[in-house]
Amino acid sequence: MQTEDDFELAGFTPYLLTLAAESQSDVFSRNYRDLYGMLRTEWRVLYHLGRYGELSAREISERARIHKTKVSRAVRALEEKRFLARVTSDTDRRSERLSLRAPGRAAFDVLSQAARDYEAALERRLGKRDARTLRRLLKRLAAT
Amino acid sequence: MQTEDDFELAGFTPYLLTLAAESQSDVFSRNYRDLYGMLRTEWRVLYHLGRYGELSAREISERARIHKTKVSRAVRALEEKRFLARVTSDTDRRSERLSLRAPGRAAFDVLSQAARDYEAALERRLGKRDARTLRRLLKRLAAT
DNA sequence: CCTTGTTGGTTACAAAGGTAACTAACATCA
DNA sequence: TGATGTTAGTTACCTTTGTAACCAACAAGG
Structure with a gap:
């Protein structure tokens, strides 16, 4: 007789x-990886520039x-792909204003x-209600 | 006027x-990392040996x-910690029977x-119903 | 000005993980 | 028993990431 169930990693x-x-x-990385040879951090940096415009x-x-060293490497990679331009800031010569070039905008x-x-596909697959629940719970866990 | 909402990465x-x-x-890795200096793959290998007994x-x-190269490295690390023993198989000299030693059993x-x-803490935090829903949905996604 | 401390960004180094190539042992079949 | 192919496990190499050290530029106070 066993008072305690065995722990099952498969349900952890x-x-x-x-x-x-x-x-x-x-699944999703195929989009940025196969189409543009990008890593996830590069996609995230590209996203921020595309969504919010010029940023340092x-x-x-x-x-x-994202840690600044990862940003630094992603920016260099995106620059080599001609996806973004860097212009030294007028007001602080340590800093560079980054913005998307046409190919970067197109990729974005x-x-x-x-x-x-x-x-949308995920929502169809899980159903609207479960997809919303999932996002809500993940946000709570991510905030920990 | 905008027919389509901007895509928000924060909700993706x-x-x-x-x-x-x-x-x-x-959060959980603190247990095996800080207490035993283990990596996640080592914890997973230890788990399988603890839960299912002697395995190759x-x-x-x-x-x-887990890919065999990752297993190979994890086994070596666990062996160096004196957590497991390897015995060449009687029936196949390429293969080794792996089993936990006392300290490995204790760690398990x-x-x-x-x-x-x-x-249990997670279930208290999310509520039983949401915790179950979360696991169910994650299993579906993991199976993709 | 001139120190002292801070900040934006890059580089160096080491840890981990993935892929491919490798070695030794086994199995099969002539 | 000997050639051929397969399998268990390890090693070598390369990519990616985290941490710390670093450089140049700025800011503040004397």
Whole structure:
């Protein structure tokens, strides 16, 4: 007789979160990885520039909560792809104003639309109610 | 006038999944990382040996769906910590039977209990109903 | 001015993980 | 028993990421 159930890793929430996150990331990453050779951090930086316009690396780092070294490397990669331009700030020569160039803007448009499509497909798959519940719970967990 | 809402990364499910997974993994990893200097793969390998008994590296690899190179490195690390013993198989000299030694068994007991406690705390925090819904949805997404 | 401390951004180094190539042992079949 | 192919496990190499050190520019106070 056993008073306590054996612990099952297969039902452990942090484990399931990791599996689900990897699975869904793998699916969506095909968009930015295969189409543009981008890494996830690059996509996130591109997104912030596309959505909010000209920003400095520090501003991206704060808004996106990405460490400044990762931003630095992503910016360099995006620059090499001719996706963004850097202009030294007038008021602070340490800082650079970053903005998307036409190809970067085009990639942003394509990827944003892909993301909307992806989200819509997920919502159809899970049902509107469950998809909303999922997002709500994930936000609570992410905030921990 | 705008016919389509701007896409918001902050509400994108794959993004929220990644944040939530990182957040919860960070919290739980303190148990195996700080207490035993283990990485996540080591904890997963230890778990399988503790839960299912003597296994070969290949069997762990299949059951846990961890690539054999990751298993190989985790096994070496656990061996260096004196957490497991390897004995060449009688029937196949390429293969080794792996089993936990006393300190490994002790670590397994502590970590399994920590995981049960963690899950219970999460369930209190989210409520039983939402916690169950979350696990159900994550399993669906992980299966993709 | 001129120190002292802070900030924006990059680089160096080490840790981890993925992929491919490899070694030794096994299995099969002629 | 010997050639051929497969399998268990390890190693080598490369990419990505985190941490710390670093450089140049700024800011504040004397």
